[in-house]
Amino acid sequence: MNYDLIVLGSGPGGYVAAIRASQLGLKTAIIEKEKVGGVCLNIGCIPSKALIHQAETFSRIKELEYMGIKIDKGEFDYKKVFEKSRKAADTLSKGVQFLLKKNKIELIQGFGQLISKNEIKVNDKIYSAKNILLATGSKPKSIPGFDIDEKQILSSNGALMLEKLPKSIAIIGSGVIGIEFSYIMNAFGVGVHIIEIMDRILPTEDLEIAEFLEKVYKKRNIKIYKSTKSKIIEKTENSIKLEVNGKDIIEVEKVLVAVGRSPNTENIGLETVGIELENEYVKVGNYYKTNVENIYAIGDIVKTPQLAHVASKEGEIVVEHIAGLETEEFIDLNKIPSAIYSEPQIASFGLTEEKLKELKIEYNKFSFPYRGVGKSVAIEKSEGFVKILTDKTTNEILGAHIIGAEATELIHEVLLAKNAELLPEDIAKMIHAHPTLSEGIMEAFRGIEGWAIHI
Structure with a gap:
């Protein structure tokens, strides 16, 4: 050999x-x-x-x-x-x-x-x-009726290789790829339409997290269509007309197909x-x-x-x-961290609240808002919350879901605690430097224990 x-x-x-x-x-x-x-x-x-x-x-x-x-x-x-x-x-x-x-x-x-x-x-x-x-x-996956040519109808590969931005884009799919590109395009002034066949965006994330991000995106004039199928009804050299909901028509320069891999x-x-x-x-x-x-x-x-x-x-x-x-x-x-680089960021691991209900597991829940964290207010990043889920009987950490500034970094403190089999009181009583965003983690666990200070 x-x-x-x-x-x-x-x-x-x-x-x-x-x-x-x-x-x-x-x-x-x-x-x-x-x-x-x-x-x-x-x-x-x-x-x-x-x-x-x-x-x-x-x-x-x-x-x-x-x-x-x-x-x-x-x-x-x-x-x-x-x-x-x-x-x-x-x-x-x-x-x-x-x-x-x-x-x-x-x-x-x-x-x-x-x-x-x-x-x-x-x-x-x-x-x-x-x-x-x-x-x-x-x-990248493709879908019937949307033949990817990397010119007008893009995969994530084509979207990353754009050297000039379109004035408008329809993004098919609201998973991680669709949500991240929606943020990029919107931030640079592109008109964004998100089209999602499910009844919610970010189908694999905790529902409260997804609903919070949807509100933020709508405030930024990102158009979101849920429970929606779409099809191309006209395509010219410079525009694509899509029928959505079987009745409405939207016209965009490009389409990004972001339905998975x-x-x-x-x-x-x-x-x-x-x-x-x-x-x-x-x-x-x-x-x-x-x-x-x-x-x-x-x-x-x-x-x-x-x-x-x-x-x-x-x-x-x-x-x-x-x-x-x-x-x-x-x-x-259940110990794999997920990270979504939207603005605000999203990070999570473990079970969602919906999954706990489905499994009939009794749980405790506490959500601590970013606005209660001094640093988040000081740096003008007070959108979001830290959500902790624990077993009602054993107090074991079952899941953590964060939406807010630096969420993708903060999640690892909670995951380390999970790996080390620590309990909420261990994080609640640990000294966290002030002012830091990580105080939101501490306060969320204090909330689970029944004694959050800054709320």
Whole structure:
């Protein structure tokens, strides 16, 4: 065998697994058909967060104007924003290439296909390994009637590569991708229409969080259509007319299809070696093993949350298992943090209130408003709340849901407490620096205990 491990795909799941494998003494190679870093670094998480940062900066013009500073927005050039996002992506992709080289991992450029349980073919050359890890990621889903051309009808890939903003856009889908792009576009002055087939936005988040964000977005003149199907009734070179609700007509320059992502499982040789699929996804058991003993699969091609940090952790579990270390068999889904970079930000983990009701679990609940946190008022970020859910009998932390400034950072204090099996009183009694946003976490847990101070 050439290698102890070959990883197919260099996204956050693949490259993290390869580096961890090398650290554990496994001779490792990684195969990548495009840029190192996968979708996340190149056309996903990183460039989108760069755009969000620029959108936040642009939004602060109003604060400067309040101070009497006059700003001429006539010279605004979105292409400069786009270029910054590409620079961030390119910098990190090069950083990952450096890490692979530093850890003596061979990078094989090309499209890889399984030809046996121990062999992968790349550019007519065959590489063999004792173990193979599939980490091929995902691609944007399409929907009937909306043929993605990346010019007028965009996927998230096309939206990230825009060098000029449209005057208006319809976003089909209100999951994480749709909500984040809605914020970016609206912040830069684009007219935004969100069209959602479900009866609520952000269907996987806590309902109170979703309803709060909907109110904020509506105040910003983002049009939201729920329980709505749409279809294109006319398309010209410069505009698209959509019928919504079977009667209303909206006209936009572009449409973004943001209805989720499909696993990249085609043409990689799964059928050649007999790997089982389940609704397009690779079927895995403990340690993310497929039904073929020495082949593993992680990330967006398995039925776990399609999140970069989930893929990375799954990759670590796989290689630690291969190396003979004692490790968990799989990720506890109730301990996975979710992060949405809207404005305000949203972060959560664990069970939602709706799920607790469905499971008939008796629970305690407390929500502490951001306006009760001194720092949030001082920095003019007082929209939002911290919501904590605990077991009524044991007081165990069952879930946390935050909407507000820096929510994506704050959630980890609560998740650490959950992992350490701490109780609400442990956080409630811990000294938090003043003034900080984290005081909202402390107050929420004091509220669970019945003695919140600043409300």
